[in-house]
Amino acid sequence: MLPLLRTTFFAWGLLIAPLAAAQSIVEETGDQTPRRLPVLVPYAFSSDSTDWAVGVAAGRGRLLGQKQARALVTVFASENDSYAAHLLVSDLQLPSERWFVDFQLSLSKLGNRHIYVDGNLDFPEETAGSNESSKDNFLSGDGTDNQIGARFQYVLPIGAGSAGPIHRYQVRDGLLQSGASGGGPWNPLRSGRTIFSIKPFYRREKLDGAEAGEQVDFKTNGVRLDLEYDNRDFDRNPSRGSHTRVSATSDFGWFDSSDSWTFLDGEFSGFYSLGESDGFRQRVLAVNAWTGYSPSWEESQTPAGAVIRNRPPPFEGATLGGLERMRAYTRHRFNDRAVLYYAAELRLIPRNNFWRDLPLLNRLDIKWWQLVGFIEAGRVGPDWNLKDLHSDLKVDAGVGLRWMVRNSVIRVDLGFSDEETKVTAMARHAF
Secondary structure, X not given: OOOOEEEEEOOHHHHOHHXXXXXXXXXXXXOOOOOOOOOOEEEEEEEOOOEEEEEEEEEEEOHHXXXXXXXXXXXXXXXXXXXXXXXXXXXXXXXXXXXXXXXEEEEXXXXXXXXXXXXXXXXXXXXOOOOOOOOXXXXXXXXXXXXXXXXXXXXXXXXXXXXXXXXXXXXXXXXXXXXXXXXXXXXXXXXXXXXXXXXXXXXXXXXXXXOOOOOEEEEEEEEEEEEEEEOOOOOOOOOOEEEEXXXXXXXXXXXXXXXXXXXXXXXXXXXXXXXXXOOEEEEEEEEEEEEEEOOOOEEXXXXXXXXXXXXXXXXXXXXXOOOOOOOOOOOOOEEEOEEXXXXXXXXXXXXXXXXXXXXXXXXXXXEEEEEEEEEEEEEEEOOOOHHHHOOOOEEEEEEEEEEEEOOEEEEEEEXXXXXXXXXXXEEOOOO
């Protein structure tokens, strides 16, 4: 018998899809009709934390007259007294033309929130969130999650970026025809775009009513630095090329931070075209690898037991589970000092696009739909050691559907693991 089907469905994520791509404009060949975000859209969804919820979103494209910039405001409330409000601004070009900024403000209160931290009295000898931990070793209660951040991005004048900071793609029925931004040899000076970004952030996640009678309250603020080399041919739906990123994130312990910490990580994604076939317009094999380590982590023994200082909170750093990595596991199900993760997806776009003819959906301008099969493997551990991180890997697999809606990708994935079966829905490919 399959495990209990649980759902993580963020319907507002479907509405922010046009915010997903970075510093680029997609132009449909032969289509002179301007495409704009809906002004006001109601929606509904269900999740473990919210039960059934309803909300409304208001969006605007061409922000301040800039074609690549978007903004969205969305709010929702649910039957278990959960609520949230989100504001997102994406790819707003600053007066210095190679600098762009994204801005996010999120305020939420969710019922029945699970956080995998120590304190559950039923597991006194076990470290919550570790690779060997029980799926029931968590604290639960009403949770608030408030965050604010701004990401400043600089497009380097090399490779495809030498022609200008905003890239233009020419597509036909959602597939790239010309204007590839990458896909050539791995050489930042000749192919692809290189982007440096700095992101100051603040986040506070709080849990009330935990089983142990304690209050879980994590506050963190700091800066994240990214250097990424985007050598994909088409950033929304790549068929060839690669994407490489290295990052460093630090909380310096300033202001009301719960603790200081540092996390270093790197990621690589590769995309390999398998060509067309009688039944499919496009076939792509996509692979991904991610690893990270917290050098600030300090563990010491006291009469009361082990004490860990200078560690990232459980929703940052070396964590697996949720919308993007280990999709068949609960959000941040695993967290530790080090992490290693692999994924592979087979993405197939059928020639027959029957979605265009369905009532109501034909208003969404669905360019194509995609069948996806995926498999993931990952592990967290107390130290970065290749042998240890490749032992006792957690594995999940699943299938998914993707749609190109208004030149942005929407995905719904069904994942299976040894702990649960899970549905996730969100904008963008997982990688």
